[in-house]
Amino acid sequence: MSLEVLGITVLMTFLFGYIIVGAIDFGAGFFNAYSLLTGKEHILTNVIQRYLSPVWEVTNVFLVFFFVGMVGFFPSTAFYYGTTMLVPLSIALILLAIRGSYYAFETYGASGHKGYSFMYGLAGLLLPASLSIVLTISEGGFIDMVDGQPVLDYGALFTSPLTWSIVFLSIAATLYISAVFLTWYADKAGDRDATELLRKYALIWSLPTIITAGGIVWELRSHNAEHYNQLLGLWWMFALSGALFIGTVYLLWKRHNYGLAVWLLIGQFALAFYGYGIAHYPYLLYPHLTIHDSFTNTAMATALIIAFILGLGLLIPSLYLLLRLFLFNKDYVKGRKKDEHA
Amino acid sequence: MGNEESVFFSRVLTELTLSFHIIYATIGVGVPLMIMIAQWVGIKKNDEHYILLARRWARGFVITVAVGVVTGTAIGMQLSLLWPNFMELAGQVIALPLFMETFAFFFEAIFLGIYLYTWDRFDNQKKHLLLLVPVALGASFSAVFITIVNAFMNAPQGFDLVDGELVNIQPLVAMFNPAMPTKVAHVVITAYMTSAFILAAIAAFRLLKGSDHVYHKKALFLTMKLGLIFSIGAAIIGDFSGKYLAEYQPEKLAAAEWHFETEGEAPLMLYGVLDGQEVKYAITIPYALSILAHSDPTAEVIGLNEFPEDEIPPLYIHYLFDTMVTIGMLMIMVSGLYWLGKHMRWRFIHSRWYRWLIVAGGPLTVIAIEAGWWYAEVGRQPWILRDIMKVPEAATTSGHVDTMLYLFATLYLILGVGSVVVLRRMFRKNPVEREIADREAEVREGTRKGGDHR
Numbered sequence: 001m002s003l004e005v006l007g008i009t010v011l012m013t014f015l016f017g018y019i020i021v022g023a024i025d026f027g028a029g030f031f032n033a034y035s036l037l038t039g040k041e042h043i044l045t046n047v048i049q050r051y052l053s054p055v056w057e058v059t060n061v062f063l064v065f066f067f068v069g070m071v072g073f074f075p076s077t078a079f080y081y082g083t084t085m086l087v088p089l090s091i092a093l094i095l096l097a098i099r100g101s102y103y104a105f106e107t108y109g110a111s112g113h114k115g116y117s118f119m120y121g122l123a124g125l126l127l128p129a130s131l132s133i134v135l136t137i138s139e140g141g142f143i144d145m146v147d148g149q150p151v152l153d154y155g156a157l158f159t160s161p162l163t164w165s166i167v168f169l170s171i172a173a174t175l176y177i178s179a180v181f182l183t184w185y186a187d188k189a190g191d192r193d194a195t196e197l198l199r200k201y202a203l204i205w206s207l208p209t210i211i212t213a214g215g216i217v218w219e220l221r222s223h224n225a226e227h228y229n230q231l232l233g234l235w236w237m238f239a240l241s242g243a244l245f246i247g248t249v250y251l252l253w254k255r256h257n258y259g260l261a262v263w264l265l266i267g268q269f270a271l272a273f274y275g276y277g278i279a280h281y282p283y284l285l286y287p288h289l290t291i292h293d294s295f296t297n298t299a300m301a302t303a304l305i306i307a308f309i310l311g312l313g314l315l316i317p318s319l320y321l322l323l324r325l326f327l328f329n330k331d332y333v334k335g336r337k338k339d340e341h342a
Numbered sequence: 343m344g345n346e347e348s349v350f351f352s353r354v355l356t357e358l359t360l361s362f363h364i365i366y367a368t369i370g371v372g373v374p375l376m377i378m379i380a381q382w383v384g385i386k387k388n389d390e391h392y393i394l395l396a397r398r399w400a401r402g403f404v405i406t407v408a409v410g411v412v413t414g415t416a417i418g419m420q421l422s423l424l425w426p427n428f429m430e431l432a433g434q435v436i437a438l439p440l441f442m443e444t445f446a447f448f449f450e451a452i453f454l455g456i457y458l459y460t461w462d463r464f465d466n467q468k469k470h471l472l473l474l475v476p477v478a479l480g481a482s483f484s485a486v487f488i489t490i491v492n493a494f495m496n497a498p499q500g501f502d503l504v505d506g507e508l509v510n511i512q513p514l515v516a517m518f519n520p521a522m523p524t525k526v527a528h529v530v531i532t533a534y535m536t537s538a539f540i541l542a543a544i545a546a547f548r549l550l551k552g553s554d555h556v557y558h559k560k561a562l563f564l565t566m567k568l569g570l571i572f573s574i575g576a577a578i579i580g581d582f583s584g585k586y587l588a589e590y591q592p593e594k595l596a597a598a599e600w601h602f603e604t605e606g607e608a609p610l611m612l613y614g615v616l617d618g619q620e621v622k623y624a625i626t627i628p629y630a631l632s633i634l635a636h637s638d639p640t641a642e643v644i645g646l647n648e649f650p651e652d653e654i655p656p657l658y659i660h661y662l663f664d665t666m667v668t669i670g671m672l673m674i675m676v677s678g679l680y681w682l683g684k685h686m687r688w689r690f691i692h693s694r695w696y697r698w699l700i701v702a703g704g705p706l707t708v709i710a711i712e713a714g715w716w717y718a719e720v721g722r723q724p725w726i727l728r729d730i731m732k733v734p735e736a737a738t739t740s741g742h743v744d745t746m747l748y749l750f751a752t753l754y755l756i757l758g759v760g761s762v763v764v765l766r767r768m769f770r771k772n773p774v775e776r777e778i779a780d781r782e783a784e785v786r787e788g789t790r791k792g793g794d795h796r
């Protein structure tokens with residue numbers, strides 16, 4: 001494996017991590033707000049709070065890791081994406097800031113204003129939408145070079161059906177991932193009402209997820225034929241991903257083994273995500289930027305990879321400890337351990 | 343929007359984000375150490391008050407961390423959004439510490455989550471304290487790594503520049519650049535110092551507002567002692583920073599000192615005004631600049647006239663430097679007198695005016711942090727990478743920076759006000775007197791302390 005492929009694989013793995021933990025977090029915020037609206041908050045709030053509280057900062061670091069790593073391994077992305085993405089990413093940053101800080105303000109400062117919860121929920125939906133724009137732009141066709149400087153064509157971007165399919169997919173997938181995960185979590189907590197409600201949400205959002213995902217592939221055929229053809233070449237990954245999807249829905253439907261359902265879900269998204277990514281190879285930005293011509297020098301790449309391996313040696317045990325103490329700790333999940341925060 | 347405007351607004355937005363982030367970041371670096379010390383003292387002396395101190399500090403810390411994290415995420419991304427050309431070039435040489443910083447964050451975030459939610463889980467408090475060690479280490483190391491990046495901007499090395507291309511890159515050499523030792527040490531120790539004085543200010547404020555609880559007195563004494571140690575350290579390392587500047591960035595030191603002619607036996611000028619190249623109404627300390635620069639009262643200090651006009655930083659940084667140093671000296675005196683007064687049983691340290699002075703110390707040290715950073719960053723102008731890239735070449739060409747500036751300014755206003763309001767409400771609703779009473783009642787009722795009570 002060449003260094004650039006290794007680099008991009010590491011980065012994709014962290015992006016994937018962010019997509020999953022971020023989606024759970026964003027979706028949870030939305031369901032929480034929605035339950036306030038429909039007067040069902042007593043069912044959900046407890047489960048959601050217990051999951052989110054100890055991990056919210058960790059979620060954010062996945063994102064930071066991704067974009068810092070991206071500029072580290074592929075400095076030219078700073079030039080192309082940095083110059084063009086000022087507006088969409090600034091908006092995403094502001095949403096992220098509002099969301100993160102209000103979560104802390106609410107949970108620890110206990111202000112309990114409903115308006116915050118709605119803002120929090122809404123921001124959770126807008127975030128995946130605004131972040132997903134990066135993916136759309138990477139397909140090419142939205143960036144023109146003017147005097148050697150990349151310029152984003154907003155008109156083309158916002159009128160393209162591809163943009164909107166990706167936006168819808170990001171929202172549907174967020175809610176779907178979140179609902180499936182929380183169904184399992186609520187079930188572990190022994191909270192029947194919450195499990196049932198979340199299971200219903202999961203089933204509702206499964207269909208839009210798979211439809212929009214299919215829609216994107218179809219859009220790509222006309223938008224970026226090269227990427228489309230490479231996707232077809234990897235058809236088996238997507239077929240397998242679809243099979244796992246059916247498995248998850250089946251388990252949910254039968255109220256059977258929600259833990260397995262979550263693993264199938266992760267498998268489904270992993271296959272689709274890596275399939276999509278592999279088909280994107282070698283482009284980081286069609287047709288301007290490939291992973292080869294944007295790659296940093298060998299000395300830096302080697303240093304980054306060594307740092308990464310050493311870092312993982314530190315992180316994996318720590319993450320394991322976090323999961324054991326909170327996610328997989330029966331007493332904590334069930335709320336029997338009255339761990340008072342600070 | 344022309345490119346000049348993009349550059350201008352990029353600068354303002356960077357200045358704004360960094361100046362805002364640094365307040366929360368400084369607290370984020372220093373306060374975990376303070377919590378750790380308080381909890382440790384509490385365990386060692388078997389004194390519930392210190393443990394409660396640690397616990398209440400930790401509660402407030404969550405709020406400041408949250409703002410630190412989101413503004414840090416903002417500046418991290420803004421570096422690429424506003425300075426894409428700089429990141430593309432410098433990223434090839436200095437990406438390593440930036441990348442390592444994310445690991446430090448990761449480490450900190452994980453253990454902070456665990457620490458905050460396990461206050462009553464362990465019967466042995468020492469185990470709980472142990473969880474804080476990675477938090478404090480992670481926070482301090484994120485400061486170390488990011489400051490290394492900043493040091494590189496001041497003293498770039500570890501590569502060769504051939505026809506505008508970077509070759510022969512050595513990431514470790516770039517990290518261990520000449521600016522790094524003094525800069526890292528000064529930033530970290532001033533973060534500890536600032537946190538100590540902010541916490542001291544809170545304790546002094548409670549005492550002024552009528553609480554006479556021994557809890558606040560213990561808090562005040564502990565934080566003032568720590569503040570004294572760290573402020574002396576800050577001044578000593580600050581002195582080394584001056585020597586670094588004299589050697590590697592003489593224009594920054596000369597501009598801060600309004601030192602125009604290269605000469606020996608150079609005096610240090612504090613404040614004053616500038617009339618052409620003449621300094622008026624300044625407080626002059628003979629030989630002091632030569633000593634600051636080279637530890638030798640007769641040593642020659644390079645003056646501004648040696649540099650081309652367009653490479654001289656703005657001269658107003660003189661006041662920033664003076665502000666920082668004045669506050670540093672003042673805080674050494676305030677905390678030193680307090681400590682001495684405690685031992686000598688001087689009465690005046692318990693007087694209202696002295697407590698107000700301690701209260702003022704909190705905001706003042708934050709001002710010193712801001713002044714120090716502004717001095718260091720503006721003093722590097724016009725360079726973004728000294729001698730290699732100037733600021734205008736680095737900036738984005740995007741035309742929407744002004745709009746983003748207004749959006750972010752609004753955001754910081756909301757976050758700043760929000761964090762203050764939430765912190766005040768949090769401690770108002772649960773004053774320490776009541777918490778202590780509650781805890782004592784709990785113990786008296788014979789319920790087991792900690793563990794699975796309720």
Ligand code: HDD
Binds near residue numbers: 667721
């Ligand atoms: C509480 C804050 C505080 C206090 C009391 C001081 N400093 Fe400071 N100083 C900083 C906070 C700071 C800082 C914010 O940490 C800076 C900005 C960038 C940096 O490297 O550290 C800094 C930079 C800085 C620099 C520039 C370094 C560079 O650009 O590389 C010098 C020469 C000094 N300081 C010297 C001093 C001296 C002689 C002090 C005597 C008391 C002093 N500082 C007190």
Ligand code: HEM
Binds near residue numbers: 354495715719723
């Ligand atoms: C990764 C490290 C850093 C980078 C890449 C960076 C980048 C920049 C850039 C591009 C500017 C604009 C130059 C200008 O305004 O003329 C700037 C200025 C500034 N930076 Fe840094 N900076 C770094 C570290 C820091 C840190 C840690 C702080 C402290 C909070 C800081 C504080 C400032 C301030 C106050 C200015 C305004 C200076 C001015 O008016 O020019 N910087 N920095």
Ligand code: HEM
Binds near residue numbers: 368410488
């Ligand atoms: C250009 C300068 C800077 C950049 C790019 C930057 C970047 C960041 C980022 C991305 C985060 C969020 C990490 C997370 O998600 O947990 C953050 C938070 C933080 N930053 Fe900064 N930072 C800068 C300046 C500084 C400085 C000068 C210090 C210390 C002196 C500092 C200390 C911290 C700390 C301790 C946190 C963690 C939040 C907390 O615990 O309060 N940063 N920073």
